[in-house]
Amino acid sequence: MGVTGKWRAVQQVAPQRGQVLCGLAMAMIGSQGLAATPGVASSDKLTDEEKKKAEQDRPNPHHEHIEVVGLWHEMSPKFTASLLDTPKSVSIISRQLLTQTASNTLADALRNVPGITMGAGEGGNPVGDRPFLRGFDAQSSTFVDGLRDVGAQSRETFNVESIEVVKGDTGSIAGRGGAGGAILINTKMPTLKNAIDANLGFGNADYKRGTFDGNWRITDTGAFRLNLMGDDQGVAGRGPTHYRRFGVAPSVSFGLGTPNRVTVMYYHMQNDDLPDVGIPYNNPTFNARTDGAQRVMATGSGAPVKVPFDTWYGLENRDANQDGIDMGTLRLEHDFSSTLHLRNTTRYSETTQNDRWTMPDDSQGNIYYGYVYRRLNSRISTFDTATNQTDFYGSFDLAGFKNQFATGAEFTREQGKNDTYTATVNGQAVTSGTNFTHCATALAFSSGTCTSLLNPDPGQLWTGDLKHTGNPNSTRFDTKAVYLFDTITLLKQLQANVGVRYDNVQSTYRSAAGEYGRGDNLFTYQGALVYKPRSNGSIYASYATSAIPPGNSVGQGSDDISLGADRSGNIGSVLKPERDRTIEVGTKWNVLHNRLLVSGALFQIDATNFKITTATGGIDNGGTKRVRGFEIGLNGQITREWAINAGYSYLDARLIKAGGAGAANGLMDGRHAPNTPANSLALWTTYRIIKPVTLGAGVYYMSKVYGTDSPTAPKFVPGYWRFDFMATYKFMKHYSLQLNMQNLANMRYFTQAYTTHYAMQAPGRTALVNLNVHF
Incomplete structure (x- = not known):
């Protein structure tokens, strides 16, 4: 679906490890920082001159938002071509799409990708994510920030930046498993931009939910980020x-840029x-x-x-x-x-x-x-x-x-x-x-x-x-x-x-x-x-x-x-x-x-x-x-x-x-x-x-x-x-x-x-x- 940013055309620069798409560039709004964008490598893969120019061209965060083409965000280095040139079927669920559709769980998010069903877990247990991609069990082919995450759980999205669904055999990429594909979850990372995003929600079936996403620059090259979530809800008609x-996810980075x-x-x-x-x-x-x-x-x-x-x-x-x-x-x-x-x-x-x-x-x-x-x-x-x-x-x-x-x-x-x-x-x-x-x-x-x-x-x-x-x-x-x-x-x-x-x-x-x-x-x-x-x-x-x-x-x-x-x-x-x-x-x-x-x-x-x-x-x-x-x-x-x-x-x-x-x-x-x-x-x-x-x-x-x-x-x-x-x-x-x-x-x-x-x-x-x- 894409991400949120000010729409602007820029000169295309050389692609780095496949983090380019199609000749547009934008800067992520608010706490999302500078993203890997169409035609522009992600910030940690740019030269110093390119970083300075990207920072100068970054739009004012208070300008209007529009949506541009989806992108690889902090993707695994194992993908060595741009999304356009990657010879696999790939669907990207951006933070923007998660927010717009109120997708608070991984199961909610995957509804936006056709061809995926959710199966019952071990022993018929309905608790825990067990996605099927193209008819094959992908529970053991789920990754968080590039590392396999097998433990049975019902995953939340409050700390998720994007989700990439790669379909087809992914054995060489993901290791064991992967007949129908792999699910790659990218979490929110610290950036060098001060920002706070908060959400408070209410609804029928006794729905109450609050989230907090704060990012603070703590040194010239360091940043701290904190994500919090509290959720208390029933299920309509059930x-x-x-x-x-309840969830908490702190992270800190040094040496950014x-x-x-x-x-x-x-x-x-x-x-x-x-x-x-x-x-x-x-x-x-x-x-x-x-x-x-x-x-x-x-x-x-x-x-x-x-x-x-x-x-x-x-x-x-x-x-x-x-x-x-x-x-x-x-x-x-x-x-x-x-x-x-x-x-x-x-x-x-x-x-x-x-x-x-x-x-x-x-x-x-x-x-x-x-x-x-x-x-x-x-x-x-x-x-x-x-x-x-x-x-x-x-x-x-x-x-x-x-x-x-x-x-x-x-x-x-x-x-x-x-x-x-x-x-x-x-x-x-x-x-x-x-x-x-x-x-x-x-x-x-x-x-x-x-x-x-x-x-x-x-x-x-x-x-x-x-x-x-x-x-x-x-x-x-x-x-x-x-x-x-x-x-x-x-x-x-x-x-x-x-x-x-x-x-x-x-x-x-x-x-x-x-x-x-x-x-x-x-x-x-x-x-x-x-x-x-x-x-x-x-x-x-x-x-x-x-x-x-x-x-x-x-x-x-x-x-x-x-x-x-x-x-x-x-x-x-x-x-x-x-x-x-x-x-x-x-x-x-x-x-x-x-x-x-x-x-x-x-x-x-x-x-x-x-x-x-x-x-x-x-x-x-x-x-x-x-x-x-x-x-x-x-x-x-x-x-x-x-x-x-x-x-x-x-x-x-x-x-x-x-x-x-x-x-x-x-x-x-x-x-x-x-x-x-x-x-x-x-x-x-x-x-x-x-x-x-x-x-x-x-x-x-x-x-x-x-x-x-x-x-x-x-x-x-x-x-x-x-x-x-x-x-x-x-x-x-x-x-x-x-x-x-x-x-x-x-x-x-x-x-x-x-x-x-x-x-x-x-x-x-x-x-x-x-x-x-x-x-």
Whole structure:
């Protein structure tokens, strides 16, 4: 969508490590500092003369705001070409777009990129971000400031400057994983400009939120920045669901504008939530009752059951999510010259979860009799990451060819420990026998363990007990990696883009059943040719690979190596890594005097070696999957007053060989892959009707999404349309009021389709009013 600034044309300067777009320049307003801009390298990559000129040309922060084309902001050095010449599909969610759409979480933000769905987490847990890109799990391909961030969490955006979504195999860029792409989150950094931005918001569903972003110049080359967030809100139409969050993110930099820079950052966020729960599907396995109860529902199509909008199956006195993250980062940077740079980043982070929530379990067919089993899902976990990454990058000429290169090394240790709660009623575990799971006794209802399908009582007192199960498991993942990228200008109109990466990964799983380990050597690569028929356009063809070893999510997602109980031994230690490849052709053009970026891509992704169940009930690497599709994008300014961020994605994702035990073997072959909509559309547009007033509108569409496309027992959520509205009024130079109306039509739609049991329902109509202050 772009960033906010005063629109001005400037003379184009030489591109640095790919941080240019299309021949416009602007300076970020307020606390955002000097940005990498179209046609201008970011401030820390400019020569001294260029920095002085950019500072002189910087617009007055009190001048009018308009929107210009989106850009790479403090992007990873691994991208060695401009966005225009990068041979991948890339979507950029700017700070401007986050603010305009009132996207306070990562899940909210990713709604603006078509082709992305959010899946349920480990064990069907709806808590924690699990995005699917082009039909592939990207939980382990999420990065913060260039470093992998696997820990399960629901990410906030109060400290986010921009989000870059890179689609297609990104193994050479991101390391393990990355079949569908990677999500790169860039946090707010200190700048040499004093500024304060504050926000206070109120809305329906008891919405209250405040943020503060302050940046102070403390020396000639040093600055301190502080971001704060407090959030207390319900969810429109979703019963007693409530979220309470607090975040703080201080950072300090020294040496800004000099060849040697040091930045120290700390991030803390914690939440205490009463989480939303799902709606069961209408076609569970049928189990005939013998207690004389009458069946009240026929077998359905596989969609969620039709119940009132605010139906909520949880238990207020049992359900809670109490999660937190602490992250400390040290970044050291040195410029050997205007064309050679070194960056070293060290980080330690800890993510904790203490979650108890109700799954409306349909596995026993209780809904056919008008009942729901309130199954307890829980997670008690600690996840630690220690990583150090060094990047050496820049440009040089060799044998008459210009090279923009990046090389580096990564050393990371990730380790997690997971336990659960055990629920008992009158000393009896509710998961044992059928009294509770089948809702077959009066005690199942009087204790609150079972409830009515059509009229559940969230306030019912659950009379059971919770205690730690005391049987934790742990997973450790050690990574050593080296990588090299280069964009070679072969001719004025022809570039070659290449990248290679080698990872040595060692993983260990421990539980009461024993210890299982494995090691993998992963080699991934990418190669592309980029043809530039004109300076404002590119046409590319690329080939890229990725590799996903067992245990990739380090116990934080659905992929692990805890397969030691199989009668053939520790299957997890002998399985091969999944191997994927993407073939993509595409084009990108800057049009309307470089104000608007138009892009399109046609691609095919083939996944092989993924785990499937064999006909005899074992596990092997026989799975294959194919995704074919295309997407188009439109981003920037149509006129000075009219801005647009739009995209459409078509995906045909099929399980070519999906396995299955016994009679189910081959049943899913050729069926739709889960978490992959065939059609999706995202459109956000704003128009400044008069100087102080801007109106915005959003249109979002997603077609049917399967949890499973089983021909005998499908689970899916229907397609939907969503419409949003925004109006902003600026007054008294430093203030603005913003109204957001989300889901204007109050449509009932679903955001997650779990493989079994339930789907997650989206909020109803939501109205938010925010007062923004900028100095």
